[in-house]
Amino acid sequence: MAALTTGRPQGVAAGRTIASACGIGFFPWAPGTAASAVALLVGAALLRYGGHGVLALAAVIAAVGGVLAIRAARANDDPGWVVIDEVAGQWITLLGLAHLSLIGVAAAFALFRLLDITKPGPIGWADRVNSAFGIMGDDVIAGAAGAVILWALLLWKPMLFG
Template structure:
């Protein structure tokens, strides 16, 4: 397996069926935990940027000369988007010295919201997806991750503010 395929499929996770995008998102969860545990939010943020740019490269290589610019086995974009969705958990954990696993409802919300936005492609997510190029492949998941992170923050505000949990 060449480097682009190894990166683009996240070590072959993208070949899992059904729903390879969901498998890619699931693979991102333990990776995010390890990164956060080793270096807190700053390391997760740096890794997200690195995943985005290496994913962009891998997607370009894997789709060069192909009609399909977003084959289902490319799931590195899901890893980048899922990492961003988890920023809403990683940053408060890091900033307040909390164990990141104590914020487990945020992990679940981040995963579910990211998948929801990635699958339904509302507004700007759909715009990015319609680019039909490697940047669009990566960007739609980045935007879905941003929307999911805001969703996690809103849900946390409701849970901790309104409900007092």
């Protein structure tokens, strides 16, 4: 019963678990890329078996849950172990695909990572906002930009992604 009344440490631990995408953020090499790769596989499965609506809902839940988890974990200045933002951003990028293909999934991964690392324009602006919204915001914007780029490429060359 005492554990129920001391919610603060449990809230921090739960926040760290979610913010680190169930521990992926503690991967010793390139945790953001590792989280994006795992998110890519899960997102592809969600898209394949649930469709765009299920993937979009999962991305929204990850983004909103990420803000709450980052606040609960008391994470500041975007520590490397916070990777729930990469999960949400990668899922948003996948929404730009009309259907799954190996080339499309690879392009979604490469585009999202490129935008997340280089942080052009509004992605960089969001990255400089020192809050949970900023930590999540740059990846959400990068995901949206990646989805738009994929969508535009599909309109330009429909057969590009098989």
